[in-house]
Amino acid sequence: xxxxPAPAAGTDPALVKSQRALLLDLLGDxxxxxxxxxxxxxxxxxxSLGNVDAAPEAAAxxxxxxTVTGVETAAGQIATVFALAGQVDGTAGKFGLTAQGTPLPAxxxxx
Numbered sequence: 468x469x470x471x472p473a474p475a476a477g478t479d480p481a482l483v484k485s486q487r488a489l490l491l492d493l494l495g496d497x498x499x500x501x502x503x504x505x506x507x508x509x510x511x512x513x514x515s516l517g518n519v520d521a522a523p524e525a526a527a528x529x530x531x532x533x534t535v536t537g538v539e540t541a542a543g544q545i546a547t548v549f550a551l552a553g554q555v556d557g558t559a560g561k562f563g564l565t566a567q568g569t570p571l572p573a574x575x576x577x578x
Contacts, residue, residue, distance in 0.1 A: 468494060469538065470508045491525055498532050503554025507538040507547045510563075529561070536563035 470490065474483045490506075498504040533550035537543035546562040553560070 468497065468504065468506045470506060472509045473511045487525075491528055494532055495528055498528075503551075503557070503559070504532040505535060505547060505550045505554060506532060507535040507543065507550075509539045510537045510543075529559070531559055533559045534561050534563075536561075538563070 468490075474486075494504050494506055533554060535543055535547045535550050538547060543563045550560070550562050
């Protein structure tokens with residue numbers, strides 16, 4: 468799943484929470500119905516409300532799906548492909564251009 472940028476500072480927190488809940492429900496459904504799920508998002512600018520993987524309500528889901536930050540960069544796009552392959556192997560993680568993640572997932576055994 469490809470998402471847009473994180474909400475800007477000053478966005479109504481109730482709106483952000485409801486949009487995030489819808490996105491997390493959809494991701495959970497995708498993960499259950501497919502071989503896995505990856506959410507790819509742009510880098511988070513300073514002062515924004517953060518990405519989906521930073522949301523407290525996403526903690527359980529992000530143990531099963533992979534998140535990639537920085538999809539607007541070549542490295543983020545490459546990490547997304549590797550994260551998709553990792554999902555086939557049952558591997559999940561946080562990848563891309565964040566302090567919490569690693570630039571690229573480990574090599575996958577998927578064809």
